[in-house]
Amino acid sequence: MTQPVARRMFELTEPISLVNFFSPEPNDAMAELGFANYWDGYFAGRSAPLGRVPAEVVHAAFYNFAPGEVARHLPKVWETTTPEDAHAARERGCVAALRAILGDLAATPGLARAAELLTQASVSAPTDGRIMYAGLRALPVPTDPVTRLWHAANMVREHRGDGHIAALVSERIGGLEAHVLCALDNDIYPAESFGRIHHLPKTLLADVMGGLRERGLVDTDGRFTSAGRATKDRIEALTDELAEAPYDALTAAGRDELITVLEPVAARLQVVGSDSDAARSN
Structure with a gap:
């Protein structure tokens, strides 16, 4: 049975996003803003593209937190920083982590090509019903290749996450x-x-x-x-199906090339333990 394109892309892009959860640099960047604990930084950084919305909105968009968990952090975090600065710090920390892990790979033509192709895919899907994805789509696309790669991976991750929530809701x-x-x-x-x-x-x-x-x-x-x-x-099958849209923007040759140029990046990240199946629900 042929593996869905979206499933293979998930395997290759998820390690890029997961540096946010398992590397010290993103936590350090949020701490520099004044956050004394991980979860304040998490909610500030991830919800930042939505702006200063009530905790109830973020609870709905994130979907998988217990009642009251989001409200312990929002809107309190906006007394410490702004959504714009929170997103910038999250991006800065994640990109620093990627550079540290990828080393020589960060400056290769292959990574630059991966960033180009993944960005093309990540900005091409409809935003209908995709609140987290739409929030990220409203942000400017970075020009630096490593930053672009992280930004694009973050977008396809939230696009997939929005679809995963739809699949969960469909099964109650x-x-x-x-x-x-x-x-x-x-x-x-x-x-x-x-x-x-x-x-x-x-x-x-x-x-x-x-x-x-x-x-x-x-x-x-x-x-x-x-x-x-x-x-x-x-x-899982419906999640994969709903996650196909970004990659429809690429030709078959483009999808194959994207897989090829992402493979060494994902492999390097997996070596240092950035990849974790149990982190999918973050």
Whole structure:
């Protein structure tokens, strides 16, 4: 069975985006703005393209945080910095991390070509129903190749994320339930130990697992049922389908070339541990 183009592109572009979550430079850049903890910087940097919207809007756009988690940080973070400065710091930190990891690759013609092709794809998809993607599309495209590559990877990541939320909603899977399915899909058991939800109140997690059991998606041991496995597979298939649009802007030869020039970049990032399947829900 042929792998969807969007799935292969996800495998190659996700490591570029994940430096934001697993490298020190982005955290350092946010700390320079005055943020004393990771999550203030996270919410400021990622939500910045949406502007000074209420916490309820960011909660809806991000989808997978527990009630009240976003409101602990927004709008408070805008007392420390502006959305414009938050995005600039996030970009600056991520690009510094990429340069540090990629080393000699950062100045190669292959990386410049990857940035060119991925940018062409990333600005070509419709924005309808894609709130995070639309926010990023409204920002200017950087000219420096490494910065362009990060910006384009961030755009296709949020484009895919918007589509993933649509797929989750179509299957009536809530944000916290999505973390459970992600954990089980990555052989994390019990699912409640997954890093994105393990800190939540045990009563809340019990309600989430109970709801999935009532629907027949997990069994009494908290593992996938056949129905749960099928639901997760449908969500992933639809996510891939909805993520194809950016790459439709490239010719078949252009898509093949993009894969070729991205492969050494992704390989270098994976060597240092930037790639993590369990981070997909960030």
